[in-house]
Amino acid sequence: MKATEETILLYRSDTSSRLELPYADSGIRAGFPSPAQDYITETIDLNRDLIQHPVATFYGRVVGDSMIEEGIEEGDIIIIDRALEAANGDLAVCCLDGEFTLKRIHITGNGDIFLMPSNRSYDPIPVRDGNELIIWGIVTYTIKATRRRH
Numbered sequence: 001m002k003a004t005e006e007t008i009l010l011y012r013s014d015t016s017s018r019l020e021l022p023y024a025d026s027g028i029r030a031g032f033p034s035p036a037q038d039y040i041t042e043t044i045d046l047n048r049d050l051i052q053h054p055v056a057t058f059y060g061r062v063v064g065d066s067m068i069e070e071g072i073e074e075g076d077i078i079i080i081d082r083a084l085e086a087a088n089g090d091l092a093v094c095c096l097d098g099e100f101t102l103k104r105i106h107i108t109g110n111g112d113i114f115l116m117p118s119n120r121s122y123d124p125i126p127v128r129d130g131n132e133l134i135i136w137g138i139v140t141y142t143i144k145a146t147r148r149r150h
Contacts, residue, residue: 096132
């Protein structure tokens, strides 16, 4: 396992205002092009549509590559809901012995807990007696960063 996997830069969500953005409700074709809509009348408010628990929701910017096989890459933004109860298989921001990491939670039949990366370069992280594990929040959405920051 690599010494440093990732860091998550956390930001509090602000849903106190609305931000309605133009929305192409008929879809954007990824195959053959179609005639463009003359005008767009629908809007989407990402605060309203992506955040279920505003007081308990945070944004995080992913730093690192331990989840790349799930398509989560450095620079992507994750939406983290701290009000949700963690379950086996959830993608979660975990605090293990005071260090944050983004992993899938895996609970075996005998109750052992592993934090699972999605990159073959990293080993699963067993949670052992004596470790302090806090499931800080559950990831509800990933927003892809198509432009990489330099």
